[in-house]
Amino acid sequence: MTKYGITILLLNLFGALSCFSQVALDCVNAIPICNNTPINAGTDGYGLDDFNGASVSGCITQATGTVETNSAWYRFRAAETGQLGFNIGFNSNEDWDFALYKTDDCRDLGEPIRCNYFDNSDDSIYIGVGQDPTGVANIQYEDWLEVSPSEDYYLLINNYSNNNSGFSIQFSGNIFVEFPNSALDCNIIDNLLGPPKIACDNENVILDATTSDAIDYEWYLDIGAGYQPIPGESGPELNVAVSAMYRVLVVRPSGNNLISETQVAYAPAPFTYELTDETACLDGTVIDFNSKDLEALGGQSSLEFLVTYHSSIEEAMNGINALPKEYIPTQTLETIFVRTTSLENGNCYDASESFDINGIELPYLDFDTNVFICGDTPVVTIGQRIPDSNYTYEWSSGQNTSLITVAEEGVYTLSVTNVVGALQCITVRSVTVIFSRPPVISDVTILYEDDASNVISIFLEEDGDFDYQVDNEEPQSSSIFNNLFPGEHTITVTDLNGCGLDSKDIVVVGFPKFFTPNADGVNDKWKVDGLSVLDNPVITIYNRYGKLLYQLNEDSNGWDGTFKGVLLPESDYWFKLSYTNxxxxxxxxxxxxxxxxLKR
Structure with a gap:
């Protein structure tokens, strides 16, 4: 297993090494982070107020008198250019927040460039910058950082919960793919033995205290009871075997001896067990990778190791682009690569296993879902015209063929099943059959006020799905037309389901509903407006018995209510209009x- 070439440096701060925790309560004493980070068992209280009494810094606000609450400070410096993020891991029942400052001076922190304060009501196990390493969407993550060499950053971590079982710091981002050994600048750690080291339990760690004028070396370790000498170790290098704090005393001729300390923490190296292949319908079926975790881990604890799933071996090796645990396959054959990572050290991982997802294609159905049939006694054949002998067909009406003939309106549903072993992949498609008839115009009413105001209403023998058109104008869904010009018009009603049309010619003219021929100068004559737009118009007036009383043309002044000079009585009278079309x-x-x- 290679130590480098990963995008997540997972540095767990839980577990047996809590006694070696390094916590800096103040910014000025912030613990430097290099490619490895010290183990941290948590936080307790706060030191000097680094915000000079301010009540807020970015998204972090006062809770117990200062912005800092059960705080810890860390610092790091970018050594390369690229995308960088980090994950702060913790128990899901705890509430941790953070603020990140881009500065090289604790006295001039400014506003944080990334900040998160959510109360963890979603029971997340990570907050940070970039992407949650479990692959889930997490509102407690801020956007990636784009860093450049020599940029300094200070990280404040606060604990707002009553529980405090510790946290981890995990670096991530493509910068660790391109520069696995130099993404962060280790020169910020001024120590003969170098920065704290975290390694896999199958790796060899050598501490090097070589000093040019040294005459002797004394090595010590502390596993919780204070520093004790290591018998037989007097050389410049120490081959480390256990997790502990280590100290070296470099004896020099001048008596100006050197003392240097560092921490070495071994994390368990995971083993990924063989996983079984999966078979799923390509219909949006979800495969729960959480259940695959148990296969991958075998008897290993999920509290010690994280299992992620990836589309390529390169992504699994680099720990990037983890697939969602609720995964929907889309291909007939797909290989999923598995990465098992130590939560104590992201450098400790195993990406040796994979499994296949065999996707079963669903039967393809392409027949029309809406069928409109014209006629009084229609029948129609519906369904899939080219059947597949490997599939079974079943209609909601009971038939078991791909095509059926129906003689009634309704919704017909076809279920087609592809059986592979014990798995049934089903495609369902419905077709709506509508029997339609052509429209028949039964009546047209024309309400005429004047040449600029009239209402034409169209009436049909039966309701249906129609549109209405006057002359060559745009069709409309309403059966009412307003303000048509006087004269001849064609009204057309069309069935939208393709079952024909009906047209009628109408004439728009206007006439008064009554007149009063009493020589008072008002409504003394009855006449029809709009005749001038017609060719050879003639109005013929009748009484209720059909007797012809009078005829008007476009030049007539109107009818005065007489017949051959004799005044006619008050009554209703009828008229017809003839013209040359x-x-x-x-x-x-x-x-x-x-x-x-006629009123007198």
Whole structure:
């Protein structure tokens, strides 16, 4: 297993080494982080107020008198250019927040460039910058950092919960793919033995205290009871075997001896067990990778190791682009690569195993989902015209063929099943059958006020899905037209389901509903407006018995209510309109056979 070439440096701060915790309560004493980070058992209280009494810094606000609450400070310096993030891991029942400052001076922190303060009501186990390493969407993550060499950062971590079992710091980002050994600048750690070291339990760690003028070396270790000498170790290098704090005394001739200390923490190296292949329908079926975790871990604890799933071996090796645990396959054959990572040290991982997902294609159905049939006694054949002998077909109406003939309106549903072993992959498609008839115009009413105001209403024998059109204008869904110009018009009603149309010619003219021929100068004569737009218009007036009383043309002044000079009585009278249409034919105007009233 290689130590480098990963994008997540997972540095767990839980567990047996809590006694060696390094916590800096103040910014000025912030613990430097290099490619390895010291183990931290948690936080307790706070030191000097680094915010000079301010009540807020970015998203972090006062809770117990200062911005800092059960705080810890860390610092790091970028050594390369690239994308960088970090994950702060903790128990799901705890509430941890952070603020990140881009500065090289604790006296001038400014506002944080990344900050998160959510109360962890979602029981997350990570907050940070970049992407949650479990692959889930997490509101407690801020955007990636784009860093450049020599940029300094200070990280404040606060604990707002009553529980305090510690946290981990994990670096991530593509910068660790391109520069696995130099992403962060280790020169910020001024120590003969170098920065704290975290390694896998199958790796060899050598501490090097070589000093040019040294005459002797004394090595010590502390596993919790204070520093004790290591018998037989007097050389410049120490081959480390256990997790502990280590100290070296470098004896020099001048008596100006050197003392240096560092921490070495071994994390367990995981082993990924063989996983079984999966079979799933390609219909949006979810495969729960959480259940695959148990296979991958075998008897290993999920509290010590994290299992992630990836689309390529490169992504699994680098720990990037983890697939969601609720995974929906989309291919007929897909290989999933598994990475098992130590929560104490992200450098300790195993990406040797994979498994296949065999995706079962669903039957493809392409027949129309809406069928409209014209006629009084129609029948129609619906369904999949080219069946597949490998599939079974079943209609909601009971038939077991790919095509059926129906004679009734309704919704018909076809279920097609592809059986592979014990797995059934089903495609369902419904077709709506509508029997339709062509429209028939039964009546047209024309309400005429004047040449600029009229209402034309169209009536049909049966309801249906129609549109209405006057002349060559745009069709409309309403059966009412307003303010048509006087004259001849064609009304067309079309069935939207393709079952034909009906057209009627109408004439728009206006006439008063009554007149009063009493020589008072008001409504003394009855006449029809709009005749001037027609060719050879003639109005014929009748009484209720059909007797012809009078005829008007476009030049007439109107009818005065007499017949051969004799005053006619108050009553209703009827009229018809004839004219020469656009085809040169003499015709009677449809729907203009109306009545009016003579009042004395």
């Amino acid at each position: 656009s085809l040169g034919q003499d015709t009677n105007a449809a729907y203009i056979n109306n009545h009016f009233t």
